[in-house]
Amino acid sequence: MQSIPRFLAGALLAFAATVALAHEGHDHGAMAGKAAAKPQLATTAAFDKAGRLWVTWAEGQHVVIASSDDLGKTFSRPQRVNPQPEPIYTDGENRPKVIASPDGALYVSWSRPLDAPYTGFVRFSRSLDGGTTWSAPITVHHDRQPITHRFDSIAVDSAGHIFITWIDKRDLLRAQAAKQPYDGAAVYYTVSTDRGATFAPERKVIDQTCECCRIALAPDADGHMLALWRNVFAGQIRDHALATLPIDNTPLTVTRATFSEWRVDACPHHGPALAVTADGVRHMAWFSVLQDKPGLFYSRLSADGKPIGGAWSFAGSAQAGAQASHPALLAADGALWLVWKQFAEDRMQILLRKSTDGGTHWTAPASIANTDGGSDHPQLLARDGHVYLSWRTQAEGYRLIDVSNVALSNPSLEASK
Template sequence: MGLVSVFAADKPQAHDMGKMWQASLARPALSVGSSFDPRGRLWLAKVESGYLFVSHSEDKGKTFGPAVKVNSVPEKIAADGENRPKIMVTPEGRVYVAYTSSLEIPFSGHIRFSRSTDGGTTFSEPLTVNDNREVISHRFEAMAVDSRGQVTLAWLDKRDQSAAQRHGQAYAGAAVYYAVSTDGGASFGANRKLADNSCECCRVAMAMDQGDVPVVFWRHVYGKNVRDHALVRLDGKSQPVRVSYDQWEVDACPHHGPAISIADDGAYHLVWFDNGPKLHGLFYASSADQGKTFSAPKAFGNFEAQAGHPHVLSFGKAVHVVWKEFDGQNLVIRGMSSADGGKSWSLPRQIATTAGASDHPLLVADGTQPYLSWNTAKEGFRLIGVAP
């Protein structure tokens, strides 16, 4: 049971890619989105039978209220592996959700968004955020909301590759695009290209910096096919900077995106997976100067146990990291914590396990404590405290 998937870079193969795509869309939707609101209520975005349902819990996930349907017409909503629905709640009680709606052609999709202005009682009809409507890949969205309720979405987009192919030109990977809503999610502005030549199927990560500046972190294609990582602040003047130099050269998409959390003191905390010739496995690094420089990468996890899909959460001075491993029989979520902003770390510890299929781990916090949010086929949704 492997955790590290490497797929040909969205290229049709000799076998029937269409059948494989349809089979992937038919798999149970295990990947859920969750977040706490300022009142400490846990919100859950879950896909069932082509619909996105939103519910909330007053008792830390033990029980949930009635689930509200977001989309009135069923869609093939991505909720597997690297792509999960996203949900965030503002202090005013607005509920924002974003997701990828998969289309019929393999690896194609549209970025969708909906909001509730009545505390999750009803939701607006979802709108399509990508203004390029080709049946190509617009997928793997990330969402951030600033203190004014302004919404930023970033995603992987293949419109430039499509244009290059029409002109007989080569184009490596996809591109990172983003769009901003300045009216609380009622509409989005024009799509803007952030960078050419991103990896095709590794999730995009985003967090809000001090000063309400979104920061985007993704796997990028350097040179011919080196799949390292890049980061940029969406402040209108910063350029993407290279974060990792692991030199993983592969003509394929690892399906293994990074994660970022930004602390109250402005420090960036970053985690990722790479499989380079010398540096391979999971890595953590931080930046104290808004991404101008980064600490030396710290390796963690057991590479031989297929350690992968890390997530990170800063919580005051504390930093928490979780990831998946496989012990030969079960999928295991392990974690480690730092009490001093990432300078030193606890020993890895087991947090949860399952014998079946599962979501990738997600960290959330309620203002007083961090939690692992994890959905599994056997045990269902679980919320587990991760503080050591």
């Protein structure tokens, strides 16, 4: 691998942000091919089974990927995943993503805007040779109507099965044609059992979901893939729902996962985070509004889908003057790690909490990174007993920060009983 010194790698990432195209879709009605009004920072990272770091983002109309063998100190030259240019969604919740399979394969997905606002196709490419070459991109869904197929999420289970989920509006069109009411969109997914060579016909999880919130994916203790998304319950209640995604035609069961009763006829563009511990407990972090006060909340479901205690406000309304957003959760080495963005002291900060007893008690928040300019959402990664914050900012570029040894207070703050 040809390496580039860290300061040059940061410059490459910053340059990529400057020239990237924005397709903000939901909030701004951007059309395919519109030039960015601001630098795009949307970046996703993953460790492969050999411990190599892979980072993907968009440069103009190309998804690019670079690797690092020294934890982000130097990077390979960015490689184009899609040789032929195409528009790419790069807003915060809708971005290129990379995952690594236990068998060594690398997979990348993204959403491609079409000509009309809010429309798109979900795209996929794979590398079976350690990132040396990438397959020609394909559209993973059989439905090719020029409608919303966007906000993709991708994950792989322990058996190497690839799951891709997205927000889809084909059922909204059917309801409109039949003059029937329909709120929001639907969640669909597809599965590949042959390392991305083919994908099964897509399957609907549920109707009437939020239109522009990311879908969180995580395997459970038995290796089954779980999906968590913001749903639209009766009366425009925008809480979350959870389901196990089978690889076959096993019937789907959807469970209500959060109970904040936030009533809003709009999409907050703010999806949840999900992690599953060895005991099967589902740990969730999410944004909501209670009593007209926005905040971030943590809650748990047992392996059979029953709430464990109540929701706990870990940031936002419980923190005076805080502007908290976009949490990330990770279960690693018997502990839970929770980070989020929070604007305080005139800068954007990343705050960290940790639980070593399955989410019952948490340490007090610790600031682990900050920036004075624009920034991406945080991501947590694990490798060789260490936990890392993956974060890209406009001023500092891409950063991989080892948070494993951050000084934290004793875990005495009780989240829920």
